[in-house]
Amino acid sequence: MAYASETTLKRPVTIKGIGLHTGACVAVSLEPAPPRSGITFALGSERFALREATVRSTELCVGIAKGKKEIKTVEHLLSAIFGIGLTNVVVRVQGPEIPILDGSALPFFEVLERAGLVRQPARKQVAVVLKPVVVTLGDRRVSLWPRGDGDPRTLRIEVEVDFARSTIGRQSLEVDVTPGTYRQVLAPARTFGFLEDVEAMRSKGLIKGASLENAVVLDADAGVLNPEGLRFPDEFVRHKALDIVGDLSLVGYPLVGRYVAFKPGHALNVMAIERLRDIQGAFVIQDLDHPRASADSPLLVAAMS
Secondary structure, three states, X not given: OOOOEEEEEOOOEEEEEEEOOOOOEEEEEEEEOOOOOOEEEEEOOEEEEHHHOEEEEOOOXXXXXXXXXXXXXXXXXXXXXXXXXXXXXXXXEEOOEOEXXXXXXXXXXXXXXXXXXXXXXXXXXXXXXXXXXXXXXXXXXXXXXXOOOOOOOOEEEEEEEEEOOOOOEEEEEEEEEOHHHHHHHHOOOOOEEEHHHHHHHHHOOOOOOOOOOOOEEEEOOOEEOOXXXXXXXXXXXXXHHHHHHHHHHHHOOOEEEEEEEEOOOHHHHHXXXXXXXXXXXXXXXXXXXXXXXXXXXXXXXXXXX
C-alpha cells in the first residue's frame, strides 16, 4: 500500500555481505528515525541526510558523500527503501559500500518487510514534478515530466534499453511504482554485466566482488552464464527501472511524475536530478494528500529551485 503518513521501522535490522566493487565484507544497519528526518547515513562519526549528500561517483554504481567520506553502491538499498514506502530511517554503514547481496533489491525489501513499518504523526511529503526536464548524451536520453494523468501520487517509469552487442537487444518497460508493483516487477531483477568488460573494470578498481551469485553475467557467444538463467525474460530493463528508483531517490523525497528514458544510466539520471534542481519552479515539495500540484497552487508548501 502507499503510505499517506510518514513511516519508520518497527525495529532495527542489520544486513551483511560482500561489496560489489571493493570485494570487502561490509554491513549496513537500518534503524528507526524520527518524523521529518528522512534518510540519514551514518559512517563512523559522520552523519548526513540524503537530502544534503553530494553524488561523488556514478560509474557502475552511485557513490554519495558529505565531506571526505564516500559510501558507494547505495542505489539498490535506496531503491528498496523508497519502493516500500519507508520515509525515515538511519542507514549505519560499516565499510566503504553497501553489500550487493544477490544483485537485486529483493533481499533489502524482504528485510524491511520483516522488520515492519510503523506510521508516524507526520504527513508524507513528496517531490512533484511541475516542469519538463530533459538531458541527453549522444543517443541516450532521460526526461522528467509532470504526471499529467493516472495516479497523481506515484512515479511512472517508461524506459527502453538497447544492447546491440549482446543477446539483450531492445527491451522496454512501463510501470507505475507502488510498493506492490515494486516488489513483484522490479525488486527481484539483478544487476548485470558483460564478461568481456571484467578485466578492464577490475583494472580500474571496480567489480572486485562480482560473481555469478550477485550478478547476471553475459558472454558474447554463450549468452547468460548463470546456471539458473534469468528470473524474467526482460530482467535487464527491469533492473534498469530498479536503479532508476534508487537514483531518483537522491532528490531526498519520493518523486511524483513521469520518467521517460532511452538507454539511461546512473550518470544521466543524476544529471536529470541536477537539472531538475537548477530550473526555477521545476518541482515542489508537498504533502502527499494534497491534490495534484500546479505551478500556481496555493497548496504548495515549499518551492525548490
